Amino acid sequence: MKQGPVIALSGGVGGAKLALGLSRLGLGDDLLIVTNVGDDFEHLGLNICPDLDSVTYALAGLNDQEKGWGRADEGWRFMAALGELGGDNWFNLGDRDLAMHVLRTEALARGESLTQVTRSITRQLGITAQVVPMTDDPVRTMVQTADGPLAFQHYFVRDRCEPVVTGFEFEGIAAARPQADFMTALSDPELLAIVITPSNPFVSVDPILALPGVRAAMAAAPAPVIAVSPIVAGLAIKGPAAKMMAELGMPSTALAVAQHYGGLLDGFVLDHGDQDQADAVAALGIRPLVTKTVMQSLEDRIKLAEFVLAAADELAP
Ligand code: FO1
Numbered sequence: 001m002k003q004g005p006v007i008a009l010s011g012g013v014g015g016a017k018l019a020l021g022l023s024r025l026g027l028g029d030d031l032l033i034v035t036n037v038g039d040d041f042e043h044l045g046l047n048i049c050p051d052l053d054s055v056t057y058a059l060a061g062l063n064d065q066e067k068g069w070g071r072a073d074e075g076w077r078f079m080a081a082l083g084e085l086g087g088d089n090w091f092n093l094g095d096r097d098l099a100m101h102v103l104r105t106e107a108l109a110r111g112e113s114l115t116q117v118t119r120s121i122t123r124q125l126g127i128t129a130q131v132v133p134m135t136d137d138p139v140r141t142m143v144q145t146a147d148g149p150l151a152f153q154h155y156f157v158r159d160r161c162e163p164v165v166t167g168f169e170f171e172g173i174a175a176a177r178p179q180a181d182f183m184t185a186l187s188d189p190e191l192l193a194i195v196i197t198p199s200n201p202f203v204s205v206d207p208i209l210a211l212p213g214v215r216a217a218m219a220a221a222p223a224p225v226i227a228v229s230p231i232v233a234g235l236a237i238k239g240p241a242a243k244m245m246a247e248l249g250m251p252s253t254a255l256a257v258a259q260h261y262g263g264l265l266d267g268f269v270l271d272h273g274d275q276d277q278a279d280a281v282a283a284l285g286i287r288p289l290v291t292k293t294v295m296q297s298l299e300d301r302i303k304l305a306e307f308v309l310a311a312a313d314e315l316a317p
Pocket of ligand 1 (some may be wrong): 011012013039048049050051053054068069070090091092093097153156157
């Protein structure tokens with residue numbers, strides 16, 4: 001295993017799975033997981049950061065594998081009491097998960113940055129990889145729909161991804177500064193790979209790519225950029241990516257995801273089920289990389305992570 005920094009861009013569930021695989025390769029704090037904050041929102045006076053929490057809980061082995069978000073062995077007495085008191089209960093906050101939101105909200109109110117509070121919490125949980133927000137500035141994903149704009153969690157949770165999507169807007173993105181360690185790692189001559197995890201391209205990865213200076217820094221980076229398709233045989237493993245693609249007039253295919261990322265990519269990982277799209281990916285000037293991309297077990301997560309880094313080694317200039 002060559003040593004050197006590896007950057008992974010991650011959203012929630014799918015990204016967190018590959019992030020966990022990468023974190024088991026002995027990279028230590030050479031692994032930098034840059035996480036989307038566009039899903040973040042203030043709710044009941046709490047600063048909620050779903051993608052940071054999905055990655056943190058996954059790496060700490062605390063995540064609920066069925067739901068894909070929040071903690072395992074969770075209790076819902078807070079939610080029950082909230083309901084009794086007539087509180088806003090469309091967004092489920094588990095009793096143990098609540099500690100994360102209360103601690104983070106208190107730290108941010110004290111003036112700590114999201115980077116700082118995330119570093120304290122991940123260290124406390126024994127996570128050796130670096131987990132950072134994509135920026136410490138406020139960015140909020142708004143989902144444009146046929147009936148007007150929706151805050152992300154209203155679209156995703158309250159309205160169960162049912163509204164028809166017409167586009168996205170990342171409020172605050174123009175003034176947002178990419179997180180410092182992220183930009184430093186992008187210009188590190190020892191950088192081994194930039195991995196775009198199989199998260200939702202539109203609402204998990206695009207916010208990171210839309211940060212001023214990030215695309216240019218990725219293009220100039222010495223390391224290959226490899227994305228893992230979140231679409232397998234026309235379906236998203238989890239979440240609304242395929243539905244969004246259909247509503248945006250795109251085919252819900254792995255190839256369409258490769259086209260969406262375009263010239264940014266050196267390699268694109270397809271599942272065996274999409275082998276037939278490999279030539280079309282190659283025609284884009286992107287190296288098609290075919291393997292099993294569906295991650296059910298920890299073994300799957302580690303194997304896919306190894307595959308991606310081996311491909312990066314091969315694609316390195
Ligand atoms: N997703 C849901 O579908 N329903 C929920 O009630 C819900 C609560 C929740 C609480 C904390 C948290 O960190 C995530 C939560 N999520 C919930 C998932 C969240 O909406 C998504 O993980 C991301 O925003 C998209 O990846």
